[in-house]
Amino acid sequence: MTVSNGVNGHKNTAGLLNWSYFKNVVNGELETTTNTRHSINPATGEPGPEVPVATLDDVERTLNAAKAASEKWSEVPYSERQNAMLAYADALEVEKENFSQILTQEQGKPLVFARLEVDLAIHWMRTIAKLELPEERVVEDDKEIIVRFTPLGVTVGIVPWNYPILLAAGKIAPSVMAGCPIVVKPSPFTPAGDLKLVELAQPFFPPGVVQVLSGDDSLGPILTEHPIPAKISFTGSTFTGKKVMESASKTLKRVTLELGGNDPAIVTDDVDIAAVAAKVAGLAFLNSGQICLALKRIFVQESIADKFLEAMVEATKTLKVGPGTEPDVYLGPIQNQMQFEKVKTLFADIQTEKWKVAVGGSGKGPEGKGYFITPTIIDRPQLDSRIVKDEPFGPIVPFLTFKDDEEAIRLANDTQMGLGASVWSNDVERANRIARKLHAGNVWVNTHFELDPRFPFGGHKESGIGTEWGVDGLKSFCNSQTLYLKKVPA
Numbered sequence: 001m002t003v004s005n006g007v008n009g010h011k012n013t014a015g016l017l018n019w020s021y022f023k024n025v026v027n028g029e030l031e032t033t034t035n036t037r038h039s040i041n042p043a044t045g046e047p048g049p050e051v052p053v054a055t056l057d058d059v060e061r062t063l064n065a066a067k068a069a070s071e072k073w074s075e076v077p078y079s080e081r082q083n084a085m086l087a088y089a090d091a092l093e094v095e096k097e098n099f100s101q102i103l104t105q106e107q108g109k110p111l112v113f114a115r116l117e118v119d120l121a122i123h124w125m126r127t128i129a130k131l132e133l134p135e136e137r138v139v140e141d142d143k144e145i146i147v148r149f150t151p152l153g154v155t156v157g158i159v160p161w162n163y164p165i166l167l168a169a170g171k172i173a174p175s176v177m178a179g180c181p182i183v184v185k186p187s188p189f190t191p192a193g194d195l196k197l198v199e200l201a202q203p204f205f206p207p208g209v210v211q212v213l214s215g216d217d218s219l220g221p222i223l224t225e226h227p228i229p230a231k232i233s234f235t236g237s238t239f240t241g242k243k244v245m246e247s248a249s250k251t252l253k254r255v256t257l258e259l260g261g262n263d264p265a266i267v268t269d270d271v272d273i274a275a276v277a278a279k280v281a282g283l284a285f286l287n288s289g290q291i292c293l294a295l296k297r298i299f300v301q302e303s304i305a306d307k308f309l310e311a312m313v314e315a316t317k318t319l320k321v322g323p324g325t326e327p328d329v330y331l332g333p334i335q336n337q338m339q340f341e342k343v344k345t346l347f348a349d350i351q352t353e354k355w356k357v358a359v360g361g362s363g364k365g366p367e368g369k370g371y372f373i374t375p376t377i378i379d380r381p382q383l384d385s386r387i388v389k390d391e392p393f394g395p396i397v398p399f400l401t402f403k404d405d406e407e408a409i410r411l412a413n414d415t416q417m418g419l420g421a422s423v424w425s426n427d428v429e430r431a432n433r434i435a436r437k438l439h440a441g442n443v444w445v446n447t448h449f450e451l452d453p454r455f456p457f458g459g460h461k462e463s464g465i466g467t468e469w470g471v472d473g474l475k476s477f478c479n480s481q482t483l484y485l486k487k488v489p490a
């Protein structure tokens with residue numbers, strides 16, 4: 001594989017990165033800090049690599065470098081930006097295995113899914129690089145009206161720990177393509193991969209265009225409050241998203257908020273029970289349930305409920321729990337201790353709420369130091385119970401039932417969240433009819449979580465504001481400007 005030239009005309013070769021250090025990237029330079037910290041490998045409890053803890057001075061220098069780069073970068077022709085982004089994606093492909101290994105080490109997901117995440121990041125970068133942002137133009141007898149999209153300026157991309165590589169790439173690509181320098185802020189739980197992802201960008205972009213700062217919990221608020229960024233592209237919990245919006249409001253920064261979900265699956269009575277139950281179980285427990293778009297409420301039509309639950313239990317029993325480095329593992333550990341303790345409070349509710357457990361239920365996993373939890377299905381808990389109302393973000397899911405389509409739609413929509421939803425049915429017309437009634441930003445028929453970077457992604461209600469990806473996602477990094485150009489002399 002050869003890596004093509006970027007904007008800097010830099011010719012890269014294989015073995016692009018040195019994986020023995022992890023540094024901030026400020027104005028094209030790799031930097032470390034006096035204080036450092038490390039994440040924890042959630043499968044073993046061992047410390048991850050030392051990473052910087054950015055200081056206020058680092059923040060100032062980084063944002064000022066981004067501001068200085070902004071004017072020039074916004075003037076770089078679109079086709080050159082495209083070439084740089086495509087070259088960057090090629091470089092990621094060369095380094096795919098190293099990124100996959102670090103992802104499993106610090107995030108915990110099985111290696112096969114880590115590789116898939118890196119593949120998706122490459123695909124996202126390439127696809128977004130190929131999107132166009134043309135001017136819209138209306139020509140009339142006496143005037144021409146043009147709508148154009150101009151870069152907002154410096155942006156900050158705040159990334160969560162569940163898909164750190166894909167979600168960082170999904171912010172870097174549209175920001176940079178729109179002409180906006182970006183500062184990436186990784187989650188303190190998964191900093192190493194994102195530091196390397198930004199380091200990898202350096203040969204292809206001028207200094208200050210793609211930067212990264214690793215820090216502790218204080219860094220996010222410092223960035224959202226700072227006057228230089230024009231936009232915060234945030235992915236994380238609804239709780240934090242509200243804080244980000246409040247902080248950004250002080251300088252009227254633009255925000256895109258990609259937040260939590262409580263996705264329903266609606267399964268009608270005509271499906272192939274074994275096949276659909278296996279798919280639904282897989283989509284509830286993928287990434288150990290730590291996906292914004294994981295299936296978090298399973299609604300099955302009453303007449304097939306018992307058989308479907310039985311099949312789902314059988315499918316769930318086949319999903320192996322363990323370290324992501326072991327072959328055939330489907331569920332790695334919970335990513336961090338805080339989340340582990342949070343998920344375990346739902347297991348404590350099993351006793352107090354007298355929930356019926358269909359499979360799992362111990363809140364434990366294989367022996368060892370890792371944060372493992374065996375996948376668990378709760379059989380028909382009360383609709384107002386915490387397992388139904390809240391986003392567990394772990395491998396525990398409620399199994400629920402409905403009588404008819406109307407009830408399914410009502411129950412599925414009975415949530416403050418609105419990220420994703422899916423309908424599973426052999427009657428495609430019926431499924432499409434139900435799909436159009438669901439209040440969510442992403443609705444699938446007979447699949448779930450199958451995203452496409454050519455199209456906008458976002459949530460309804462408390463699942464977010466705005467969209468990322470697709471042409472609308474590019475526009476979200478731009479101001480819209482309408483030009484009214486009279487053809488007659490003044």
Ligand code: NAD
Pocket residue numbers: 158159160161162163185186187188217219220221224235236237238239240241243244257258259260261291292293391393419459463464
């Ligand atoms: P989180 O909200 O705790 O943290 C997300 C990021 O925000 C981290 O980088 C964190 O350091 C930073 N942060 C924390 N407090 C901040 C503040 N006050 N100001 C600015 N930044 C701050 O989320 P998490 O636990 O990392 O991720 C899990 C959540 O993310 C789940 O709710 C999940 O549904 C959601 N999520 C949503 C999407 C989506 O696209 N909608 C994708 C993945 C995850």
